[in-house]
Amino acid sequence: MTDTSAKPSAQSLGVGSIIAESFSILFGNLVTVIILGFVPMFFSTLISGFLLGWGAVLGTDPDVFPSTFSVVLFVVDMIIQMSIYGLMVALIVQMAYDVKLGRSPSIGRYIGPALKTLAPVLIVSLIVFVLVGIGFVALIVPGLWIYAVFCVIVPAIVIERAGFGAMRRSAALTKDFRWAIVGLLIVVWICALLLAMVFGIIVTLALSVTGGGFLSGLLAVILLSGINGFTYSLSAISVSLIYARLREIKEGVGVEQLASVFE
Numbered sequence: 001m002t003d004t005s006a007k008p009s010a011q012s013l014g015v016g017s018i019i020a021e022s023f024s025i026l027f028g029n030l031v032t033v034i035i036l037g038f039v040p041m042f043f044s045t046l047i048s049g050f051l052l053g054w055g056a057v058l059g060t061d062p063d064v065f066p067s068t069f070s071v072v073l074f075v076v077d078m079i080i081q082m083s084i085y086g087l088m089v090a091l092i093v094q095m096a097y098d099v100k101l102g103r104s105p106s107i108g109r110y111i112g113p114a115l116k117t118l119a120p121v122l123i124v125s126l127i128v129f130v131l132v133g134i135g136f137v138a139l140i141v142p143g144l145w146i147y148a149v150f151c152v153i154v155p156a157i158v159i160e161r162a163g164f165g166a167m168r169r170s171a172a173l174t175k176d177f178r179w180a181i182v183g184l185l186i187v188v189w190i191c192a193l194l195l196a197m198v199f200g201i202i203v204t205l206a207l208s209v210t211g212g213g214f215l216s217g218l219l220a221v222i223l224l225s226g227i228n229g230f231t232y233s234l235s236a237i238s239v240s241l242i243y244a245r246l247r248e249i250k251e252g253v254g255v256e257q258l259a260s261v262f263e
Helices: 015-028 030-052 055-058 068-100 107-116 118-138 140-149 153-160 162-175 178-208 213-251 254-260
Strands: none
Touching: 015 030, 015 068, 015 140, 015 178, 015 213, 030 068, 030 107, 030 213, 068 107, 068 118, 068 153, 068 213, 068 254, 107 118, 118 140, 118 153, 118 162, 140 162, 140 178, 153 162, 162 213, 178 213, 213 254
16 A cells, blocks of 8 residues: 655655756747736836836936835835736746646736736735845845745635635745755746846847937836846746646646646
């Protein structure tokens, strides 16, 4: 008789496989990723520009908080940005599972489920953002560990409709695998940073050619949105695959069952 009481940690998370598959999904579906990642980030950048000023958004103005009013605008902008980012991640999660199953991505089909879960995604993400921020203020390692604990809250909300219980659900799923997740996410973030640096060089060269003015500013916004959309999409895909792997290890749930909620 097979012993089914073995601890989940006896199985490997498969860090290398998740990283490889994340890049495969990213580069194998560039058009879809550009739409799902770039479009939300473009509107995000525009909103930040109008609220905080283009100098603050593009990094050319060091005086980001000259007044109490600006601090209020920053808080408002942060809430809006996290809403847009949460929506983007909710869209990317669905795309990642379709691609993993060999199905063609269907952007129109993703919008409804993503919008339905936007409120809990925003509120729970804000709570986690504060906790991770406190962890990073204390030391970098606690911040990374806290992020690993709650890294699959968005998939839990979108897939399981976990709502405001997503933090507890994420903590349960990531238990026994948090340091592996930390290592995986560090590798993904380093890769995303390198990609951002490459794109940053392209942005700098492009801006030097345009020579300033409205065209230069518009190009900067477009390129900045592209960089953010691309790098955030890579992170979102990785989180989606982490969640799928944890459900497989701990509960024997396959990707087919995860993606069935969108049908």
